[in-house]
Amino acid sequence: MGLTLSQKILAAHAGKDYVEPGELINCKVDLALANDITAPVAIQEFNKIGVDRVFDPDRVVLVPDHFVPNKDIKSAEQAKMLRDFSRRYGLTNRFDVGTMGIEHCLLPEQGLVGPGDVVIGADSHTCTYGALGAFSTGVGSTDLAAAMATGEVWFKVPAASKFTYYGKRRPWVSGKDLILYTIGKIGVDGALYQSMEFGGEAISSLSMDSRFTMANMAIEAGAKNGIFPVDEITLQYIKGRLKRDYRIFTADPDAEYVAEYEFNLDEIEPQVAFPHLPSNTKGISEAAGLTIDQVVIGSCTNGRLEDLRVAAQILQGRQVHPEIRLIVFPGTQQIYLDALREGIIETLISAGAAVSTPTCGPCLGGHMGILAKGERALSTTNRNFVGRMGHPESEVYLCSPAIAAASAVLGRIGSPAELGLKEVD
Amino acid sequence: MTITGRVWKFGDNIDTDAIIPARYLNSADPANLAAHCMEDADPTFPSKVRPGDIIVAGRNFGCGSSREHAPLALKAAGVACVIAPSFARIFYRNAINIGLPILEAPEAAAAISEGETITVDLATGQITSPNAPEPFRAKPFPPFMQELMDAGGLIAYTRKKVNRHA
Numbered sequence: 001m002g003l004t005l006s007q008k009i010l011a012a013h014a015g016k017d018y019v020e021p022g023e024l025i026n027c028k029v030d031l032a033l034a035n036d037i038t039a040p041v042a043i044q045e046f047n048k049i050g051v052d053r054v055f056d057p058d059r060v061v062l063v064p065d066h067f068v069p070n071k072d073i074k075s076a077e078q079a080k081m082l083r084d085f086s087r088r089y090g091l092t093n094r095f096d097v098g099t100m101g102i103e104h105c106l107l108p109e110q111g112l113v114g115p116g117d118v119v120i121g122a123d124s125h126t127c128t129y130g131a132l133g134a135f136s137t138g139v140g141s142t143d144l145a146a147a148m149a150t151g152e153v154w155f156k157v158p159a160a161s162k163f164t165y166y167g168k169r170r171p172w173v174s175g176k177d178l179i180l181y182t183i184g185k186i187g188v189d190g191a192l193y194q195s196m197e198f199g200g201e202a203i204s205s206l207s208m209d210s211r212f213t214m215a216n217m218a219i220e221a222g223a224k225n226g227i228f229p230v231d232e233i234t235l236q237y238i239k240g241r242l243k244r245d246y247r248i249f250t251a252d253p254d255a256e257y258v259a260e261y262e263f264n265l266d267e268i269e270p271q272v273a274f275p276h277l278p279s280n281t282k283g284i285s286e287a288a289g290l291t292i293d294q295v296v297i298g299s300c301t302n303g304r305l306e307d308l309r310v311a312a313q314i315l316q317g318r319q320v321h322p323e324i325r326l327i328v329f330p331g332t333q334q335i336y337l338d339a340l341r342e343g344i345i346e347t348l349i350s351a352g353a354a355v356s357t358p359t360c361g362p363c364l365g366g367h368m369g370i371l372a373k374g375e376r377a378l379s380t381t382n383r384n385f386v387g388r389m390g391h392p393e394s395e396v397y398l399c400s401p402a403i404a405a406a407s408a409v410l411g412r413i414g415s416p417a418e419l420g421l422k423e424v425d
Numbered sequence: 426m427t428i429t430g431r432v433w434k435f436g437d438n439i440d441t442d443a444i445i446p447a448r449y450l451n452s453a454d455p456a457n458l459a460a461h462c463m464e465d466a467d468p469t470f471p472s473k474v475r476p477g478d479i480i481v482a483g484r485n486f487g488c489g490s491s492r493e494h495a496p497l498a499l500k501a502a503g504v505a506c507v508i509a510p511s512f513a514r515i516f517y518r519n520a521i522n523i524g525l526p527i528l529e530a531p532e533a534a535a536a537i538s539e540g541e542t543i544t545v546d547l548a549t550g551q552i553t554s555p556n557a558p559e560p561f562r563a564k565p566f567p568p569f570m571q572e573l574m575d576a577g578g579l580i581a582y583t584r585k586k587v588n589r590h591a
Contacts, residue, residue, distance in 0.1 A: 126491075192513070
């Protein structure tokens with residue numbers, strides 16, 4: 001019987017020709033990642049194992065991004081643990097304030113993850129790298145600690161579901177809309193424990209940034225990973241970035257899927273996920289009109305250049321509504337610099353946006369844009385759970401950068417079409 | 426090992442932000458985590474939960490973030506066991522790794538009510554409720570996970586493994 005993309009990568013990393021769904025395997029990892037929330041717990045556990053080195057200093061990366069620049073003394077202590085560990089164990093790839101970024105924007109950009117890799121990260125959105133054709137998944141701090149010591153992790157081989165997209169994208173529809181629509185259809189546990197394998201003609205023409213956005217939110221459907229086939233767009237992206245060899249795997253034509261879904265893009269309009277689940281989606285035509293207090297554009301989901309570019313296109317020559325606070329978080333220092341050189345940052349600031357250094361801060365209600373009781377945010381981030389961005393009685397609505405930027409001008413949820421804008425490719 | 430405890434009931438998709446909000450993750454101190462455990466789902470929980478209490482929840486318990494602080498918070502708050510029809514996968518791994526007993530038991534999760542005192546036999550997966558004529562059965566753990574738990578968790582297991590190779 002044929003193998004899915006994830007089965008093939010896992011088999012190769014477990015030293016096997018064949019693995020079947022449900023099988024427990026021990027796998028070699030190409031990269032192990034943690035951040036300033038999860039690394040401190042991982043370091044504590046690592047210290048109990050009794051080894052004097054990490055398995056490979058090139059392949060352990062600790063990125064301070066959640067509460068950094070340090071938001072308070074406790075956060076500073078946590079980030080210091082991570083910095084001390086990186087120094088002590090001679091980690092090769094070190095990033096900090098001034099050179100860092102949101103981990104899932106940063107690692108692909110820096111060429112640290114590539115096609116065919118097995119990557120684990122103590123962050124649930126580690127599934128982002130599936131956009132590059134890697135098997136990539138989130139784990140907890142203890143799993144990460146064991147992998148830092150041994151370079152290995154155990155997995156239950158996931159069954160897979162196939163998601164095929166066809167048809168022509170409607171105006172202002174991005175990868176974010178496709179993944180929100182998909183989660184809306186299958187639910188927040190619609191792919192529980194599974195691999196989500198994305199494909200179809202509409203995916204072939206989808207930009208790398210939009211693919212990262214889609215793979216990023218596989219976890220919001222409960223999936224173990226999300227994965228894309230490697231094509232010219234992938235190869236173009238990794239060219240000149242990826243610092244080591246890679247392997248391209250393809251799913252067998254007779255691979256077995258537990259479910260197969262097909263989506264016609266002709267029927268998908270820009271999406272908004274209502275509180276308090278990412279699956280609670282509506283089309284923009286149904287969502288338009290709700291007043292909001294804050295708009296956030298950024299995060300590991302939508303903090304890439306394409307995202308900032310579309311926001312600037314909409315905000316060019318316009319002003320953020322006086323009742324709205326618009327906060328923009330470029331995903332990495334490089335994205336920030338590229339956006340600056342393109343004039344995007346000037347456009348955003350002229351329109352009345354606050355532009356921040358890269359941080360996960362507001363997405364998880366950490367810092368840099370917390371909501372008060374009763375406030376409502378429209379955000380390009382990935383979760384709208386109760387209390388996610390602040391007070392338990394605040395609300396978060398999820399959408400694409402285009403909808404976020406247009407709504408910031410309108411002062412309520414709405415679309416760029418309402419501003420008389422046409423999408424340019 | 427047998428646990429007898431009072432039941433707290435929660436619904437479907439209890440996420441890790443509900444279990445321990447990110448605003449408290451600037452510290453992994455167990456006492457700090459316990460003080461805010463489940464507060465966005467039920468503000469009275471941290472002050473009313475007693476050691477040995479049992480959470481019985483709906484499906485996809487622990488969805489969202491990979492934060493190990495979630496099972497750590499429940500354990501530190503004294504929660505002896507979580508019973509649900511299904512768990513989010515990262516939470517499932519984390520709970521096993523840190524030694525928080527969890528049981529997948531759809532029938533038990535549906536039938537058991539808030540405030541009941543139930544008994545859970547972790548070795549057999551048998552769940553006994555005074556309001557149910559027959560005990561419920563949880564899905565057994567795969568042998569490898571049982572081995573991990575018997576070894577005292579992933580870190581103890583890894584310690585043995587690296588020392589064997591040394």
